[in-house]
Amino acid sequence: MDQKRRFQQRLSTCVANLEAHSPALAKDPDEIARRLQESYPDYKRKKVGALKQWVKDAMATTATARTAADGGGGKKDTHADNNSSLTPANPVVSTASNNDQMTVDLTHDKPPSPSPSNSSGLINSSLRTLYQQPQPQPKQDDTQDGSKPQQPPAKKARVGDGSEGERRKDRRGRRREMDGAMMGSSDRSFAAPIPDVTLQDMGGIDKVLELIRELVIYPLVHPEVFRHLGVQPATGVLLHGPPGSGKTQLANAIAGTAKVPFFKLAATEIVSGMSGESEALVRSLFEAARASAPSLVFIDEIDAVCPKRENAAREMEKRIVAQILSSLDELGGSFVIVLGATNRPDALDPALRRAGRFDREIAMGIPDETARGRILQVLSRGLRLAGDVDFTRLARLTPGFVGADLSAVMKEAALFAIKRVFSQLDPNKPTYSQDELSSLAIQEQDFEHAIECVQPSARREGFTTIPNITWEQVGGLQALKKELTLSICEPIRRPEIFHRLGLDIPAGVLLHGPPGCGKTLLAKAVAKESGANLIAIKGPELLNKYVGESEKAVREVFQRARVSAPCIIFFDELDSLCPKRSAEGTSASERVVNQLLTEMDGILERREVYVIAATNRADLIDPAMLRPGRLDKILYVPLPDIHGREDILRRLAIKTPWASDVTLDKIAHQTDGYSGADLQAVIREATLAALEQWSADTDREGQGQEGREGGEIEIGWPAIERALAKVKPSVSAAQQVFYKEAGGGAAGGQRS
Numbered sequence: 001m002d003q004k005r006r007f008q009q010r011l012s013t014c015v016a017n018l019e020a021h022s023p024a025l026a027k028d029p030d031e032i033a034r035r036l037q038e039s040y041p042d043y044k045r046k047k048v049g050a051l052k053q054w055v056k057d058a059m060a061t062t063a064t065a066r067t068a069a070d071g072g073g074g075k076k077d078t079h080a081d082n083n084s085s086l087t088p089a090n091p092v093v094s095t096a097s098n099n100d101q102m103t104v105d106l107t108h109d110k111p112p113s114p115s116p117s118n119s120s121g122l123i124n125s126s127l128r129t130l131y132q133q134p135q136p137q138p139k140q141d142d143t144q145d146g147s148k149p150q151q152p153p154a155k156k157a158r159v160g161d162g163s164e165g166e167r168r169k170d171r172r173g174r175r176r177e178m179d180g181a182m183m184g185s186s187d188r189s190f191a192a193p194i195p196d197v198t199l200q201d202m203g204g205i206d207k208v209l210e211l212i213r214e215l216v217i218y219p220l221v222h223p224e225v226f227r228h229l230g231v232q233p234a235t236g237v238l239l240h241g242p243p244g245s246g247k248t249q250l251a252n253a254i255a256g257t258a259k260v261p262f263f264k265l266a267a268t269e270i271v272s273g274m275s276g277e278s279e280a281l282v283r284s285l286f287e288a289a290r291a292s293a294p295s296l297v298f299i300d301e302i303d304a305v306c307p308k309r310e311n312a313a314r315e316m317e318k319r320i321v322a323q324i325l326s327s328l329d330e331l332g333g334s335f336v337i338v339l340g341a342t343n344r345p346d347a348l349d350p351a352l353r354r355a356g357r358f359d360r361e362i363a364m365g366i367p368d369e370t371a372r373g374r375i376l377q378v379l380s381r382g383l384r385l386a387g388d389v390d391f392t393r394l395a396r397l398t399p400g401f402v403g404a405d406l407s408a409v410m411k412e413a414a415l416f417a418i419k420r421v422f423s424q425l426d427p428n429k430p431t432y433s434q435d436e437l438s439s440l441a442i443q444e445q446d447f448e449h450a451i452e453c454v455q456p457s458a459r460r461e462g463f464t465t466i467p468n469i470t471w472e473q474v475g476g477l478q479a480l481k482k483e484l485t486l487s488i489c490e491p492i493r494r495p496e497i498f499h500r501l502g503l504d505i506p507a508g509v510l511l512h513g514p515p516g517c518g519k520t521l522l523a524k525a526v527a528k529e530s531g532a533n534l535i536a537i538k539g540p541e542l543l544n545k546y547v548g549e550s551e552k553a554v555r556e557v558f559q560r561a562r563v564s565a566p567c568i569i570f571f572d573e574l575d576s577l578c579p580k581r582s583a584e585g586t587s588a589s590e591r592v593v594n595q596l597l598t599e600m601d602g603i604l605e606r607r608e609v610y611v612i613a614a615t616n617r618a619d620l621i622d623p624a625m626l627r628p629g630r631l632d633k634i635l636y637v638p639l640p641d642i643h644g645r646e647d648i649l650r651r652l653a654i655k656t657p658w659a660s661d662v663t664l665d666k667i668a669h670q671t672d673g674y675s676g677a678d679l680q681a682v683i684r685e686a687t688l689a690a691l692e693q694w695s696a697d698t699d700r701e702g703q704g705q706e707g708r709e710g711g712e713i714e715i716g717w718p719a720i721e722r723a724l725a726k727v728k729p730s731v732s733a734a735q736q737v738f739y740k741e742a743g744g745g746a747a748g749g750q751r752s
Contacts, residue, residue: 010040011058029055049272191288192264195252202246202253203378204371204403208362212237212254215360216337220258220294223335234359235331236338238302240345241364241563244404244457247341250364251298254339261292267304270320278316279323286327286336294335302340303347321349328357346559366402366564369395369531375403379410386441394447400456400533412450417442469524475651475676476644477518480635484509484526487633488610492530492566495608508600508611508630510574512618513637514731514739516677519614522637523570526612532566539576542592550588551595558599558609565608574613575620593622600630619742636740639675639731642668648676652683659716667720673729673736685723690715 014035018026025031033052037043043051199209199217219226219233226233239247255262265285272278289295299305309318328338340358342348352358367375373395380391398406421440425432471481487507491498511519527534535557542553561567571577581590600611613631615621625631640648646668653664671679694713731739 007054010036011055014039027059029059053274191292192255192262194259194262195256197249197253198256199253200257201378202250203374203376204367205246205250205364208250208364211360211362212250216254216296216339217258219335220260220296220337223294226335232333233335234337235328235356236340236358236360238345238348238353238358238361239339239341239364240361241343242366242402242457242560243343244402245364245366246403247343247364248300249403251300251339251341255296255298258296261289261295263289263292263295263297265297265299267299267301267306270305271316275316278320282320282323282327286331289336290331290334294337297336297338298341299338300341302352303342303344306349306352307347308349321352325349325351325357328352332356346555363563366400366533366567368533368566369399372398372401372406375406376410379407383410383414384441386443388444389442389447390444394444394451397448397451398456399528399531401454402457405454405456408454409447409450412453413442413446416446416449420446469521469528471525471529473651474518474521474525475648476640477522477637480511480522480637481525483633483635484522485529488526488568488612489530492532492608492610505629506608506610507633509613509633509635510618510621510626510631511612511614511635511637512616512739512742514639514675514736515616516675516730517637517639518676519637520570520572521676523568523612523614527568527570530566530568532568532610533561533564534568534570535561536570536572539571539573542577543588545588547588550592554592554595554599561609562607566610567608568610568612571611571613574615574625575617578622578625579620580622593625597624597630600625616739617742638740639673639736642672645671645674645679648679649683652680656683656687657712657714659714661717662715662720666717670720670724673731673733674727675730678727678730681727682720682723685726686715686719689719689722693719 011032014032015026018032018035029052032055033048036051036055037046037048199212202209215234215237223233239250241247251264255264263285270278270281272281285297289297305317306321306324307317309321312318312321331338338358345353345361353361373391376391376394380389398409401409417440420443425436474481487509491503491506511522513519523536524534537557542550542557544550544553557569561569577589578593578596579589581593611631618626618634626634646664649664649667667682671682674682690713
């Protein structure tokens, strides 16, 4: 009881002080709890949430006392539990004494705010009533005005005596009390200020913005049109995509455009340690939104509170999911639209994604080159840029960058510009004139430095930043370049032509041949030339020892690709991922093969998702993967001929200083049977041999370190001969025949 009285006295003192200096803050539980923690050290060790709840309960009780006082002196409500009391450890918004009891009616509107003059007195009076000692029950029957004599408590409840019903009624009353306490602070807890950003500030997502206007903006801004037509708007819209793709920014832009009440809540704010409080918080959120309709509700990271119930670790998570489902069902026709954001849509409970709840799903994918240029233009508003800044070129240099990455590039470029500017100005000068500042601007070189510093977040999501590899950097293989351009690059560049011709099914290409012939290099060049996103997968990366995890990884790869279409998935070493299936069909690898086959041409469309696979052993791949509609183009990547070797050497040795006695044609004639990787090794060994010879000659002539740094190195024919003696062809003639026949057998005799 000492603790109760102490809390009563401290709270009364705090409220009185606030009334004297800041009357508006005397009604704010957050401010009162903060003042209590600042004033009393023993409250600093207590959790802020628990202390706020005590203050809210006390304020709710004060509001009840004020309502009873304003309603006239009628007879008191006597249906509360006589044994209930309020302690700081177990707060309940209900008080009782021997014959005079007080309960909270939460079914009516919120009572009017008291005047500042008597608020402190009401709170203090309520607290004294709240924490007084419960009086023992009198032995004789006491009667109230017109009420029946009170009966002594029964020793044992019997069926039909109403005791169980009273307990249930009391539990329902306490639930309403908790909801009322939450509703009393719903505006303060959930209502967010309308953001300044609008849909005009969003760039590179024109198709998404068109959908948003139809699904969200029109129902919120002009609900009378929907009511006139009898059309019910969408209840919820789920925004999903990789981190940094602009989901939260889009929600803020929707609120800023619609100019309606905006209720913003992070999923983690819903979770509470007190049983039932999380569900009450959800109910309060949706009731506040319905009361302010038309309105917008935004739940960020919704997967944290709505996981699949069969995988839920705690019972509380299941209750929260059930409450959100129930609250969504109650929104029908109320012109309250709920936005959810997540980067893990597959982790959500399936019941949440059915019609009538989250009716529509909008994918926020990785922006393509055109979209990146538009995003950069939007982000650069307000910046002073030099005339040499080319957004088209910058967009080409930022493959795999999402909106957040491009925003980081802008900030880094500004920092580089500031550093460069101060290197040109006198730092000791107090102020600079307008003439000195007029020539200063952010230049394109600042953006180039910034791009090198920013790591795209898509790389952490499994995407590969496309290297700057073009067809000009791939030596030889002219026929393969032409075939890949027609199969993959042109459908991505000119989709309308292929759609008009009925060629909507994206191609799948298998590159097979000896190692070191440029299969991986071809895939990277295709991604660069087409401008598509690239997901590079090494075969063993998807394999997992846990049952079901490998198939899940395959699904996630294709899901990411569909979200970021047009996209190219490159499977390296496909034979390790899709071996031939046996009759039993029980191994993990066979389940992965089945999942891959389903994703390649199953129920889900693979529109604008292209698959390129590479392998040395096409004969080990499951035949079902090589039929038309999956990997229907099987291209053999051979060892280069003499002209191909000369072309490869020319591209590999652009910066190599050759001596006058060395020609690329001569090297090409001496390297019959060498692959592209072998030729690269020859050039490397020849360079090292020339460096070793030059270092020995310099030491013998006694020129020292200065002579070494100033001398020139040339690679002569003796260095080439030493390199050829060390590096031998990695593929023998017999192996060449084997690789070619293995691919032909896998393709059923169809080779390109």
